[in-house]
Amino acid sequence: MAEIIKTALITGGSKGIGYGIAEVLIKEGIRVAITSRSPESADAAAASLNKINPGFALGIAADVRDLASQQGAVDNILRQWNRLDYVIANAGVGHFAPIQELTPEQWQETIDINLTGVFYTIKASLSALKETAGYFITIASLAGTNFFEKGAAYNASKFGLVGFSQAVMLDLRSEGIRVTTIMPGSVATEFGNNPTSEKDAWKIQPEDIGQMVSDLLKMHPRTLPSKIEVRPSRPGGK
Numbered sequence: 001m002a003e004i005i006k007t008a009l010i011t012g013g014s015k016g017i018g019y020g021i022a023e024v025l026i027k028e029g030i031r032v033a034i035t036s037r038s039p040e041s042a043d044a045a046a047a048s049l050n051k052i053n054p055g056f057a058l059g060i061a062a063d064v065r066d067l068a069s070q071q072g073a074v075d076n077i078l079r080q081w082n083r084l085d086y087v088i089a090n091a092g093v094g095h096f097a098p099i100q101e102l103t104p105e106q107w108q109e110t111i112d113i114n115l116t117g118v119f120y121t122i123k124a125s126l127s128a129l130k131e132t133a134g135y136f137i138t139i140a141s142l143a144g145t146n147f148f149e150k151g152a153a154y155n156a157s158k159f160g161l162v163g164f165s166q167a168v169m170l171d172l173r174s175e176g177i178r179v180t181t182i183m184p185g186s187v188a189t190e191f192g193n194n195p196t197s198e199k200d201a202w203k204i205q206p207e208d209i210g211q212m213v214s215d216l217l218k219m220h221p222r223t224l225p226s227k228i229e230v231r232p233s234r235p236g237g238k
Contacts, residue, residue: 006217007031007081009073011064011121012091014038014045016189017139020206021088021213026053028214033077035062035091064091064117070124077128084128086217089118090139096150107153114157115164122168126177133176135217138165139209142185142229162227169226178224180216184209185231203232 013034039061046059095106144158169179188200
């Protein structure tokens with residue numbers, strides 16, 4: 001019998017946390033499809049990942065704000081690899097401004113990507129995950145339990161995502177699909193600044209989140225860590 005090669009979809013996987021997760025999984029022999037709104041970014045990231053494990057990465061242009069686009073991404077994966085085992089809903093955006101300055105467009109984009117986009121991702125992938133007794137992982141944030149100044153849109157999206165993920169976990173566990181939300185603190189990515197290895201060495205690194213995802217996938221199915229908070233060990237490098 002041929003060995004079954006597991007397959008993962010990572011939204012927003014062309015950089016940052018998404019790419020860090022993809023890099024860890026592909027090193028472990030899992031096929032990885034990454035999505036980005038930019039076809040060029042998706043293709044470039046997939047080409048880089050394929051240098052690690054040739055033929056194991058697929059770049060797909062898709063927008064989490066569009067259900068049809070997400071369904072198209074899942075259909076593409078099923079055509080290519082005939083299965084989908086893991087979905088990591090990672091795509092996110094942040095607009096940070098006091099409520100007096102936060103624009104309706106910034107609010108809408110934040111909610112559409114960070115919250116509605118995750119709803120579209122699970123709706124598009126649910127049938128495929130049922131076939132494989134799969135795993136759905138959302139990348140939330142500590143901002144999902146800790147509000148802060150100038151964070152109205154981002155806090156709202158991440159508070160909502162944590163609640164959404166936990167409710168979905170209760171809906172799907174009886175069907176053999178596990179759901180976990182990971183809530184990172186400060187991560188060294190392009191999300192808030194342009195990281196340098198020296199400046200941001202104290203922060204969580206994208207590959208650290210990748211290792212956490214890998215560990216979750218390896219855990220015995222009888223056990224489900226449904227919500228994980230993760231922080232730098234030494235804030236600010238102190």
